[in-house]
Amino acid sequence: GCGGSTPSNGNESNDKPAGEVVAMTFNHAFTEQDSRGKTYQFFADKVKELSDGTIDIQVYPTEGLVKNQEALKAVMTNTVDMAACPTSLNSNEAKALAPLDVPGLFNPRKWREANEAITPIMNEILAEYKQRYLFATDEGETIFYINNKNAREVHSPADIKGLRIRDHGMWIGKTLEAWGASPMTVVPADVAVAFDRGTVDGGYTGWPFVYNFKLFESAPNISVLGLSNSTWQYVSISDAAWQKLSKEQQEIMLEAAELAMDYNEGLMEDYEASFYEAVESVGGTVYRCTDEERAVFMEASKGLYEEVAAYSGEKGVKLMETLRALPW
Amino acid sequence: MLWMTGLIFLILILILFIGTPISLGLGFLGMAGIMLFLNPNLLSQLCLITYTQATSVTTLMIPLFILMAELLANSGVASDMFDTIARKLKMLPGNLAISSIVASAIFSAVCGSAPATAATIGTISIPSMIQKGYDAKFAAGLQAAGGTLGILIPPSITFIMFGIITETSIVELFMAGIIPGIFLAGLLILYVLIRIKLDPRAIDPTKIKQQEPGIIDERKERRHDLVSVLPILVLIIVVLGLLYTGIVTATESAAVGSIGAFLLVVCRRRLSLDCMRMTLLNTTKNSCMILFLMFGGLVFAFFLSAYGLPQELAGYVIAVSPNRWITYIVVMIVLLILGCFLEPVGILMITMPFIFPTLTAMDFDPIWLGVTVTIACCIGMITPPVGMNLFVLKGAVPELTLETVIKGAVPMVLILLAGLVILTVFPGISTWLPSTM
Amino acid sequence: MLLKKFTTILGYVSGFMIFLTGVIMLYDVFARYFLGSPSVWAQSISQYLILAAAFFGTSYCLQSGGHVHVEILVDRVRPLPRRILFTLGYLFALIFAAALLKSCWEYAVMAYQFAWDAQGNLPLPSVILYGIMVFGSVMLILTLLARVVEIWRKGEEKEAEK
Ligand code: NA
Numbered sequence: 026g027c028g029g030s031t032p033s034n035g036n037e038s039n040d041k042p043a044g045e046v047v048a049m050t051f052n053h054a055f056t057e058q059d060s061r062g063k064t065y066q067f068f069a070d071k072v073k074e075l076s077d078g079t080i081d082i083q084v085y086p087t088e089g090l091v092k093n094q095e096a097l098k099a100v101m102t103n104t105v106d107m108a109a110c111p112t113s114l115n116s117n118e119a120k121a122l123a124p125l126d127v128p129g130l131f132n133p134r135k136w137r138e139a140n141e142a143i144t145p146i147m148n149e150i151l152a153e154y155k156q157r158y159l160f161a162t163d164e165g166e167t168i169f170y171i172n173n174k175n176a177r178e179v180h181s182p183a184d185i186k187g188l189r190i191r192d193h194g195m196w197i198g199k200t201l202e203a204w205g206a207s208p209m210t211v212v213p214a215d216v217a218v219a220f221d222r223g224t225v226d227g228g229y230t231g232w233p234f235v236y237n238f239k240l241f242e243s244a245p246n247i248s249v250l251g252l253s254n255s256t257w258q259y260v261s262i263s264d265a266a267w268q269k270l271s272k273e274q275q276e277i278m279l280e281a282a283e284l285a286m287d288y289n290e291g292l293m294e295d296y297e298a299s300f301y302e303a304v305e306s307v308g309g310t311v312y313r314c315t316d317e318e319r320a321v322f323m324e325a326s327k328g329l330y331e332e333v334a335a336y337s338g339e340k341g342v343k344l345m346e347t348l349r350a351l352p353w
Numbered sequence: 354m355l356w357m358t359g360l361i362f363l364i365l366i367l368i369l370f371i372g373t374p375i376s377l378g379l380g381f382l383g384m385a386g387i388m389l390f391l392n393p394n395l396l397s398q399l400c401l402i403t404y405t406q407a408t409s410v411t412t413l414m415i416p417l418f419i420l421m422a423e424l425l426a427n428s429g430v431a432s433d434m435f436d437t438i439a440r441k442l443k444m445l446p447g448n449l450a451i452s453s454i455v456a457s458a459i460f461s462a463v464c465g466s467a468p469a470t471a472a473t474i475g476t477i478s479i480p481s482m483i484q485k486g487y488d489a490k491f492a493a494g495l496q497a498a499g500g501t502l503g504i505l506i507p508p509s510i511t512f513i514m515f516g517i518i519t520e521t522s523i524v525e526l527f528m529a530g531i532i533p534g535i536f537l538a539g540l541l542i543l544y545v546l547i548r549i550k551l552d553p554r555a556i557d558p559t560k561i562k563q564q565e566p567g568i569i570d571e572r573k574e575r576r577h578d579l580v581s582v583l584p585i586l587v588l589i590i591v592v593l594g595l596l597y598t599g600i601v602t603a604t605e606s607a608a609v610g611s612i613g614a615f616l617l618v619v620c621r622r623r624l625s626l627d628c629m630r631m632t633l634l635n636t637t638k639n640s641c642m643i644l645f646l647m648f649g650g651l652v653f654a655f656f657l658s659a660y661g662l663p664q665e666l667a668g669y670v671i672a673v674s675p676n677r678w679i680t681y682i683v684v685m686i687v688l689l690i691l692g693c694f695l696e697p698v699g700i701l702m703i704t705m706p707f708i709f710p711t712l713t714a715m716d717f718d719p720i721w722l723g724v725t726v727t728i729a730c731c732i733g734m735i736t737p738p739v740g741m742n743l744f745v746l747k748g749a750v751p752e753l754t755l756e757t758v759i760k761g762a763v764p765m766v767l768i769l770l771a772g773l774v775i776l777t778v779f780p781g782i783s784t785w786l787p788s789t790m
Numbered sequence: 791m792l793l794k795k796f797t798t799i800l801g802y803v804s805g806f807m808i809f810l811t812g813v814i815m816l817y818d819v820f821a822r823y824f825l826g827s828p829s830v831w832a833q834s835i836s837q838y839l840i841l842a843a844a845f846f847g848t849s850y851c852l853q854s855g856g857h858v859h860v861e862i863l864v865d866r867v868r869p870l871p872r873r874i875l876f877t878l879g880y881l882f883a884l885i886f887a888a889a890l891l892k893s894c895w896e897y898a899v900m901a902y903q904f905a906w907d908a909q910g911n912l913p914l915p916s917v918i919l920y921g922i923m924v925f926g927s928v929m930l931i932l933t934l935l936a937r938v939v940e941i942w943r944k945g946e947e948k949e950a951e952k
């Protein structure tokens with residue numbers, strides 16, 4: 026870069042030829058302690074290490090640069106070079122991503138396989154928005170977490186009929202409606218109070234969210250439905266930033282991405298175990314839905330596949346078919 | 354880092370002092386900072402920052418609570434309330450002064466803004482007091498202080514902003530403000546009783562003015578029994594009750610409040626065309642003022658945060674601070690100084706990105722911080738040179754000069770400071786109610 | 791004059807939108823508890839309405855002196871420096887408003903090109919909302935310019951008044 030030129034002192038046998046350092050910004054919404062927050066920092070560190078410091082990724086946690094719902098646009102306009110993008114907040118713009126918001130398209134335990142399968146089509150979709158797909162993180166299996174005394178365990182849609190369930194996006198709202206629940210929007214800052222006070226009867230999302238916000242303390246009745254989460258959390262990089270990298274540096278980015286996903290998998294195993302421990306420590310209950318019970322839920326919301334296909338267009342259908350073709 | 358921070362504040366003060374609208378000035382400085390120190394590409398953020406904030410579910414409640422207060426103020430329902438309370442307290446010494454505090458406290462529970470509370474009650478209470486021989490400085494200062502309850506007793510735009518910036522629960526902040534608000538009202542009433550006892554000039558019987566016919570007579574003809582107070586109390590209890598029990602979210606409580614106020618005004622047959630016109634226009638004016646202050650402030654905060662100033666400054670403060678309480682006291686002093694020049698939403702927008710992470714990292718309770726920071730902002734509303742409560746009272750009551758209002762506000766600053774100290778030392782006063790939720 | 795009238799009308803429109811938001815949200819609470827089915831659209835419509843209210847109303851807010859400014863210095867200097875300071879202050883405001891307009895315009899164009907929907911449970915083409923922001927910014931700029939002209943034209947009369 027510019028400035029700070031150090032006088033050469035003769036002994037430079039170890040130094041690389043004076044390569045330009047490529048500086049990049051990376052925005053995400055999680056805290057530095059969150060499993061995904063840690064993964065992104067791990068990725069940045071790995072890239073720096075593998076590239077001998079020629080790629081310097083500055084990570085901005087907790088929406089430090091842009092809000093999550095702006096992530097896709099921010100990368101597109103080069104406001105940030107990289108961002109973690111949740112499809113649930115961006116699929117209103119990149120409509121072909123919408124199928125990833127519908128729970129039940131693939132087995133969340135096999136997210137690495139899913140990631141591998143969709144990478145080409147994701148790149149096809151994101152190319153239109155001047156960016157490229159890098160890697161994804163585990164969003165966990167979906168759970169119901171209920172604070173209504175009358176519905177401790179959720180076995181079938183009948184158990185949540187009429188309950189006020191917190192939603193977080195259009196497609197999750199539609200899914201909950203299809204299951205007979207009353208979806209309701211609550212802002213994140215007030216979610217804890219809403220559960221505590223019974224403004225809502227429960228929620229339905231991936232368990233990491235429930236863990237992060239300690240929602241199991243006020244809604245301790247957990248039923249693991251085990252569908253894919255109603256969002257796909259992926260990292261994308263702008264075309265402009267990608268082209269600044271040499272071929273070799275691009276390879277390094279992809280290698281670091283694989284390592285970051287390995288790292289994330291390891292983190293999530295421990296993290297999941299400690300989540301269920303935490304639930305039990307506050308006297309909560311954990312029920313794991315059977316395959317048959319899960320099938321009933323999937324059957325009930327099957328109509329959404331057609332709806333999302335109509336919404337998300339040709340590429341969206343391709344994405345959806347790719348995921349549905351994966352073995353459960 | 355400190356130099357840079359100092360420089361930015363200096364430029365900010367310069368921009369604001371030449372009369373730039375604060376909201377757009379903050380936006381301009383943020384924008385200039387982005388261009389000079391970051392990347393001009395980031396200017397595309399202006400639209401997104403604004404869009405995201407304007408469509409946020411939390412932002413929604415600001416205009417709704419403004420609508421609620423405007424309805425009650427423009428329909429005369431608020432003035433009826435003051436007259437009734439004054440009548441009920443007739444046997445107390447200084448009944449009008451006490452009524453102005455009680456009416457302010459009640460109106461605070463339907464109004465989210467301090468100047469609006471001061472102006473609505475002050476327009477009625479101050480002329481009544483002056484007419485009955487009260488010292489004008491005493492009357493104006495007291496009302497200016499009473500108005501600050503508007504942002505302490507929920508609903509409160511300051512709490513909403515604090516909640517938005519720091520991602521603290523707005524419901525809990527609202528609940529935390531109730532008891533401190535009542536406590537400060539009590540402190541002000543105590544001051545009235547002591548002052549009247551010790552200072553005979555506070556109410557000078559020889560200065561009682563002859564009744565002017567007209568407006569006052571018309572107000573006198575109205576009914577002054579509980580019918581004029583009860584509906585407001587019911588509305589307050591309904592809104593806070595729905596919130597406390599969790600039947601509605603904070604945002605929805607604003608809708609209940611505003612439409613509830615509308616129905617109340619309709620039922621009392623006070624919905625004149627004039628009232629409706631004033632209400633619509635003032636709601637627009639005040640809402641846009643706050644919303645654009647937020648937009649501009651967020652652009653400024655975006656620049657600071659992307660540049661890394663808050664983070665580094667927080668790290669620096671933690672590193673050099675010998676003791677968390679010293680840091681806290683320094684922060685409070687900074688807020689009070691800023692309070693001399695800026696109004697609460699502006700202060701929060703500028704300082705909280707720096708201050709909040711620092712203080713929470715030092716283990717201070719976020720909700721309690723919300724209350725003490727808000728009281729510091731309250732004090733700023735009655736300190737010159739820029740004190741919104743002082744300005745609106747001067748504007749609302751033609752017989753007052755700014756000098757009178759400012760002189761009257763001086764002792765009140767001390768009272769509120771005493772309140773701040775007490776609430777700092779006894780955090781339970783603020784945190785108990787939200788902890789029962 | 792025409793600008794002022796139009797701006798005032800926008801002020802009413804904005805106020806009415808806020809009122810409407812209250813009605814819609816209250817209906818949503820009612821639907822949740824008494825009809826057993828909360829409306830999916832109420833929340834989204836309310837969010838869009840407040841954005842629209844903010845941008846329809848901001849020029850009225852400026853015109854009616856609602857965008858607060860610090861007066862202590864400018865009120866103390868003589869008419870000419872006073873006008874210069876005010877003009878400079880409004881120039882800063884104008885630059886910000888222009889940058890906001892440019893940014894909103896760019897997004898309106900992108901939203902149209904890529905057929906973006908607004909975030910929320912009710913798909914609404916984003917171009918409508920960005921378009922409202924463009925319109926509001928233009929009105930804000932016009933009103934700012936009108937204020938500057940006013941300061942130079944009426945400044946003397948006001949000074950005499952004082
Ligand atoms: Na209030």
Ligand code: NA
Pocket residue numbers: 692693694695732733734735736737738739740741
């Ligand atoms: Na002040």
